[in-house]
Amino acid sequence: METLDLIQLARTYISYDQFEKAKSTLTQHLQATPNCPHAHDLLSSISKQKEQDIGVVSCPHVIIPDLLPVELIDELLNDADTHIGKFEEGRVLGAVDIAPEVRKSLRLKDLELTKKMELWFRPILHRELSKYSSQLGIALFEISEIELKFCCYPNGSYFHRHRDDQATYGDESGKRIPCRRRISFAYYFHRRPQRFSGGELRLYATDRKNNIYSHNRIETLPPHFNTMVLFPSGFFHEVLEVFEPSGDIMNGRFAINGHICEALPSQEKTSTAAQGASS
Template identity: 35%
Template sequence: MTQTIRRDFFTDGNGGTRIEIFDELSDTAKAALYGFFRRAHAPHVMEEVVLPQFADGDSQIFAAVRDRPWPPWGLGARNVVGVLQTHLVSDGCWGLSPVHVADEDLTNTGLCAALYKEALETLAVDPNAEVHYLLAEGSRLADLVLRRVGFERTEDVFLTEAARYLTYRAPAGELLANLGLAETDTVDVLAGNIDDRVFELNAALHSTIYLGSRAEWAGDRVSVPSEIAQMVRGGHYNKPAGVPTGTGRFERDVLAEVAQGVREFLTEVERKELLEYVRGREPEFAAASVQRRGTDTPVVDERIRSSLVLDGLGHFESLFADRIREQLQEVRARLNHPVFPLGRIELQVTANGDRDYFGMHRDTDGGDTRELSFVYFFSAEPRRFSGGELRVFETVVEDGRIVPTDRSQTIVPRANLAVFFPSRHDHEVLPIRVPSKAFGDSRFSVTGWIHRQ
């Protein structure tokens, strides 16, 4: 039986279109791409985004091309009508640009879906490949559209000067299937010969990504918040103190070699008593200090750390020390951390108010006796703050030196959760928002350091 081609407004124009993959760029290919972005009213994108990303390596450009009939070579032979760029963010994680098209193709769903299909098929050769996007916190349309086609929202947070973003991820092969493109030939997709449901899913996805990210790539990317932001290699969206973010490749609650969580660390009665004790000592809190590497004198430096601390836990000191000792053997084993003779346990209360944070730091450089760090969250429920995630970056010891890796874990500050991790690991506290500005609504935590003898 002959298959009936379902026609739409763009079927004839797409009939002479092919998808070309650029792993390297010749002068004629560059000329064709420059011409395309000029027609798409975004000539700067070629110089500011496409070429730098391509030069980084692990990037491909998927271009929809309509060839000139004669002569079929030289400048102007390729007429690029659509562009999608992929780039490696971290091992197995890929960022995908919006599908760029000129004005006449903004609703050309077949063209956009065909480019996306070719890119996903290329990535899905690796069964572990994932596609990642950054969506601004509070996104509604983009959140609905991406989750509808199988994206998962993770707790990995990225910050720019303009907005706060959450990572959305989906396996490339599953995304291809969820979009209804896995079993359909690219020629049919270009022709629009797909059913209404598949057509609608792809149209919604591409129009949302294009419009949601337009403020970033078409305008002032520093000060204008964009609902969808581009994820770059390593996720280097800087926060206060210039801290690079993690990769978001791991489960939200527990990650074996980086950090370990213990839920219900205190009884509910103990947690409430601790909260009441701390709230009643607001006048005793002092500005937190930091100790710069190579110095012995702590200083207050809000460019690195902004928070209040209380050194005395009263009768809770012995309670925490006992609970930590009870959990220590199991936590150490789960972290695969070497056995060490237990020394003192150092404890401190931290209150993080509105716009507080703690930039990237580590609790030991190997020159002291700190082995494991400890953080216990106990703020009021329901939470009256947002943000304040603890992000822990893995480090390893090589030839006696502490060397960071690109693995990280982001931990949401849930009440009555205790987190343990090696003190040599770099870590940070992301900025906190407390709308009420009230001390009692702060992000409260008990921070501890477990020493070897």
């Protein structure tokens, strides 16, 4: 069997939590290629599964119920209804990419609504960052940006498995820059009583270093009304398909999705500024 085939076979075993088979496959590979760094990394991943940042580990998450007063939620729903004609297809990988094979959802962009979301959510996230970071096993970091997106998942919507920390944005020169997302969150709300089914958030145990997720260790969280869920951006996750028979957008699953992004280290900021000044 070819070298790359053995590596891929080991990754597949790991994704199904068959660690002994993966170890045997990697050992076989290293007998032929003893200095392969990727094989050594995968073996380390298997042998150190219990460490927070090594191996396929379950996705930590924080659930915050009853986040907002009900009157504020009614205001959000009224805003959505008022601007229903402004909803656009949700995008992936950047501002211009629509990929229905990956994501099918709607997003509402409105200046006044954005100001409202910032007023309600940014203070909470800034104030509680230390607590959330500790609960999620993330070292405390300086915030550069909090992304906030007003989303709707009507009938037939979904967002297939992905990692948020792999997203990039384009700078003025067209270069793709990492978003430096550290914590992802979703705040759920909808009309009452709930008229849709599905739309659960599925969190996958993930080996972030080797970009592997487990098919077996999965946690599925319903989109409970007035609840926020936070989790590290480096874990694979997905939104399951929403079912709502009437087809009315306003009967769908609403969410304010976002990411807390880390600021560049001081040295890197200085380097980036110098490059900008010299270009």
